[in-house]
Structures are given as structure tokens and as C-alpha cells.
Amino acid sequence: MIDLKILREHSKELVDAAASKGVEIDIDKLLSLDRSVRSLEKEIEAIAAQKNEAGKQIATADEKDRRKMIEDMRTIDRKEEELRAELTPKQDELQDLLYRIPNPPCDDVTRDTDASHNEVIRTVGEIPAFTFAPRDHMELGDALGIIDIDRAAKVSGARFTYLKGDGALLEFALLQYGLSVIMKHGFVPVLVPHLITANSMRAMGYLEHGGHDEIYYLQKDNLYLIGTAEQAIGPMHQDEILDLSQPIRYVGFSPCYRRESGSYGKDTKGILRMHQFEKLEMFSFTTPETSDAEHELILSIEEELMQGLKLPYHVIKMVSGDLGLPAARKYDIEAWVPSQNTYRETHSTSTTTDFQTRRLNTRYRTEDGKTAIAHALNGTAFAMGRTLIAILENNQQEDGSVVIPEVLRPFMGKDMLTPKK
Numbered sequence: 001m002i003d004l005k006i007l008r009e010h011s012k013e014l015v016d017a018a019a020s021k022g023v024e025i026d027i028d029k030l031l032s033l034d035r036s037v038r039s040l041e042k043e044i045e046a047i048a049a050q051k052n053e054a055g056k057q058i059a060t061a062d063e064k065d066r067r068k069m070i071e072d073m074r075t076i077d078r079k080e081e082e083l084r085a086e087l088t089p090k091q092d093e094l095q096d097l098l099y100r101i102p103n104p105p106c107d108d109v110t111r112d113t114d115a116s117h118n119e120v121i122r123t124v125g126e127i128p129a130f131t132f133a134p135r136d137h138m139e140l141g142d143a144l145g146i147i148d149i150d151r152a153a154k155v156s157g158a159r160f161t162y163l164k165g166d167g168a169l170l171e172f173a174l175l176q177y178g179l180s181v182i183m184k185h186g187f188v189p190v191l192v193p194h195l196i197t198a199n200s201m202r203a204m205g206y207l208e209h210g211g212h213d214e215i216y217y218l219q220k221d222n223l224y225l226i227g228t229a230e231q232a233i234g235p236m237h238q239d240e241i242l243d244l245s246q247p248i249r250y251v252g253f254s255p256c257y258r259r260e261s262g263s264y265g266k267d268t269k270g271i272l273r274m275h276q277f278e279k280l281e282m283f284s285f286t287t288p289e290t291s292d293a294e295h296e297l298i299l300s301i302e303e304e305l306m307q308g309l310k311l312p313y314h315v316i317k318m319v320s321g322d323l324g325l326p327a328a329r330k331y332d333i334e335a336w337v338p339s340q341n342t343y344r345e346t347h348s349t350s351t352t353t354d355f356q357t358r359r360l361n362t363r364y365r366t367e368d369g370k371t372a373i374a375h376a377l378n379g380t381a382f383a384m385g386r387t388l389i390a391i392l393e394n395n396q397q398e399d400g401s402v403v404i405p406e407v408l409r410p411f412m413g414k415d416m417l418t419p420k421k
Contacts, residue, residue, distance in 0.1 A: 001101075001359045002014060002098060002101045002103075002358075003358065004098070007034070007098075007101075008034065011027050012027075014027070014104060015027050017104035017105060018102050018104075020105060020111040020113065021102045021105070021113070021320050021321055021324075021325075023101075023325075025100075025101055029097070030094070030097050030098070033090055033094045033097065037087065037090050037091055040083055040087040043083055044080060044083050047076055047079065047080045047083070048080075050076060051073065051077075054069060054072070058070065099208055100208050102323075102324075102325045103205075103327060103352060104328065105320040105323060105329065106328045106351070106353075109317075109318075109320050109323070109328070110317075110319045110320065111320045112319035112320060113319075113320070113321030114319065115321060115322040117319050118318050118332075119316065119319075120314050120315070121317050121331075122315050123312075123314040123315075124303070124306070124307065124312065124313055124314065124315075125306075125310065125312030125313060125336075126312060127336050127338075128312070128338060130396075132398045134339055134393060135339065135393075136340075137271065137339070137388070137389040137392045137393050138270045138271075140392045140393070140396055140402060141167065141271075141392065143419040144167070144400070144402065144419055145164065145165060145420040146163060146164055146165055146166050146167025146168075146417070147162070147163060147164075147167055147271065149162075149270070149271070158275075159274050160276060161271050161274065161385075163388075166412075166414075166417050169411075169412055170404075170408070170412065170417075171384045171388065172411065173404075173408040173411035173412045174280075174382050174384060174387060175253060175278075177305075177308070177408055178251075178280045178305060178381045178382050179251065179280070181301065181304060181305055182282060182301060183251070185249070185297065186246075186247075186249050187249040187251040187282055188249065188250050189252075189253070190229075190250045191252070191253060192226070192233060192252045192254050193226075193232050194225060194226055194254060194257075195218070195223040195225060196223065196224055196226060196232050196235065197222070197224075198223075200231070200234075200238070201224045201231060202359070203234070203235060203359040203360045204230070204231050204235070204326065205324075205326035205352070205355060205356055205359070206227070206231060206326075208325055213259065214259050214260070215257075215258075216257045216258075216259065225257035226257065227256050227258045228256050228279060228378075229252030229253065229279065229280075229281040229283070230281055230283055232252065233252050233281070234283065234360060234376055236250075237360070237362045237374075238361060238362060239360070239362075240362060241363045241365055242285060242362065242363070242374060243365065244286060244287050244364040247285060247290060248286075249282070249283070249284045249285075250283045250284075251280060251282050252280070252281050252283065253278070253279075253281075254278070254279065254281070255276055255278055256276070256277055256278070256279050257275065257276055258274075258275060258276075259275065270389070271385040271388070271389065272344070272385070274385055277383065277384060277385045279380065279384060280382045280384075281379070281380060281381060282301065282349075282379045283377070283378050284298065284376070285357070285364075285376055286374065287364060287374065287375065288372075291351055291353065291375040291377065292351070294375075294377050295329065295349065298349045298377060298378075299315070299379065301381070302380065303315070303333070305382065306333060306335070306346075306347075308407045309387075309391065309405045309408075311335050311336070311390050311391070312335065312336040312394065313333050313334060313335045313336065313346070314333070314334055315331055315332070316331065316332045316333075316334060317330075318331070318332060323350070326350070326352040326355050326356055327350035327352055328350075328351050329350065329351050330349065330350040332345050332347065332348045333345070333346055333347035333348070333380075334346065335386070335387070335389075335394075336390070337389060337390060337393055338394060338396075344390075346380070346382075346386045346387055346390060347379070347381075348379070348380055350377065350378055350379070351375065351376075352375075352377065352378070353376075354373040354374070354375055354376075355376075356376050357375065357376050358373050362374045362376070391404075391405060399419070400419040401416055401418045402416070402417040404416060
């Protein structure tokens, strides 16, 4: 959520920043509502002061004056009720409009609504040169007996899967490897709730601008299934004052539930876009002064994990139009997928600055003893299904076997996956 003081003083800049994300703001309506709310609040404050003073006078007044003063107080009470009845819907409308304003992009982010202009800032690793036609992950998974989409469809419908045998073990190996790297950087492992309240999901910035289309909602319970552990970790410290002499870092493991209503074509085949998948997610709370350095740290850990797996990838810095509502800066990592002859997203990392934490009222104590709004950042460690795709396809052999990355072998107890006879 945007600080109202910033909105009043820099309204044009916020309108331009929102437009760079493809969002239009009715700034005149916002500012008019703000003025009206502030005026009503002042009137109510004046009445409160008047009632306080009258209360003191009633205590010392004689009987005749006391009766008149009490009657006057009843009139004042009715006026206050009228003002509050007028104020409450205007406050609600103002809050709703404020929640729809996206987080402005950082100064170093290119202002552009065309996602095709995202910048590749580096490419790492050699694309494998196969002497045979590479198979896709579904053909490999079927031959290895580790991916079963057909039986999952019988049980749950489209875009679900069973990972079996070495497929399940490979995911667990990724989890253990990821934790072994990430915890060295001070991240605390956490298993999160999979269902969160509407207030929590809204505070994280995922309900405005079509968010409902991608989120599973349990209407009877007014609870949302998380699409990433980030959505459950952020609200952990709602309404708290944190000690941020050092960043507070978590790494959460959870299933992720997504409708994926806008995807189609080749992305709906295999395990690239699923309604349910597992993810290992990093999340940090920092001060504004250390926020940018924390973002670079999270990106460096993502690259450390990819380089450990020896997967070819590139890093992309997103333009403003590809950031979404909460993010002020975002990097994506895309791994090479041989069967598609292109790079596909496996990781992202975003700074949301004080956008989510202002909604959550998550603060920290400054050196002078005052409180200020903390910053929050998030980053993928492993989206399991997509990482499995990259591992299977980049490490496949002509006979259909797959070489297990060396860093995963201690957790797998083997160095090769071989086709079932």
C-alpha cells in the first residue's frame, strides 16, 4: 500500500509509475476522497474535544445547568453518529482505491509495458550439444517410470501428476540440497500453513487486478490456498516491531496451488504448469538501507543453486510492465529446455520494498528508538517441477538414461536414472 503522504505530495509520479505497469489510477477521485475523509475526521476530533470539556463542566454544574448540558450532549452525540456514518464508507472506498495502486518500480527499473523488452543481463553455462534428438521430460519420465500424469488425471483431473520412485526421491534430493546451501546464508527453514485468511492474502497484494482468477478460494471458510510460501511467511510478523539489526530470513517449503487459468498450448502439457506443485521459497525482512543488497544476495543464492546443478541458464531483469502489483524490481532466471529449444522460467526474485509490510503493519526499531516500516523480499530457491524438467532434459543420454547432478548424488544414493525394462 502507498503511503498517503507520498500520494499527496507526488501524485503525478505515482500515476506515471502505475501507468508503466499498465494500471490506471483515478487520482482526482483519490485525492478528493482523501480530503473528505480528513475533513470528517477533524470534525469528529473536534466533537470529541468538545464532549471531553463538557464532561468536566457537567461534573461541577448545578442541577438546572447540568440537565441542559446533558441534552446538548445528546445533540452532539447524534451529530457525531451522522459524521461517522458518512466517514466509514468513504474510508472503506479510499482504502480500496489505495490497495489498487501498484508498488512503483525502483529507479533502476526500465519503464516499459512491453514484456518482450525484458533485459538478459547474463547467460551462464553451455547449452548441451546432443548427437541425437533430445526427448522431452514426459517421454523421459515415462521411460524412467517416475512421472504419471494419466493416473493423476483419473484422480484429480488435468494438470496434476504423481511423482513416483526416483522422481519423488529426486524432488526430496533437491529439497535437501537447497536447504544445505540456503541455510549457510542464515535462512531459517519453516513449514507454513497452506490456507490463509482473506486479510493476509490481500495484505500480500494478490487479490487486486485479477488475482482472484489465479487463486483457489474456499468460500465457506473464507480462506485461500497459497500459490507460494511467500504468501504465508509475510503475514507471520503482522503488527509486530522487529529487531532488524540483521535481516530476518526464512526459507519455506510448501505445495503451491494455482488455477493457471490463462495458460494454454504446449505449457499445459507435462509438468511445466500445474495446479499443484512444490516450491522452496526464500523470504527476507530488512531495513530500507539493506534492502537492495538483500535482493542481490537472494539472486546470488539462486544462481549458486543453478550452478551447483550445472544447468545452463540466463538472468533477466524485468521491465515495469512485467512486475505485477507488489514488486518494485524483479529478476527471473530461465533454464535451458532442450525439447523446446529455448529458456524457460525456473526462478524469480522480487523486492516489494515497504508495499506488503505497510499493509501488514510490520515495523522495526530504528537507531533513534523510533519505528519505521520494514522492507520485504522474496525469491525462488526451487520450483520443483520446473527444475526437474531442466535436470531430466539437459542430462539425458541417448539410451534414455539421465545423469544425476553430482550435488544431488549424496541425497539420491545413485548417479544415474535408467529406463525401466
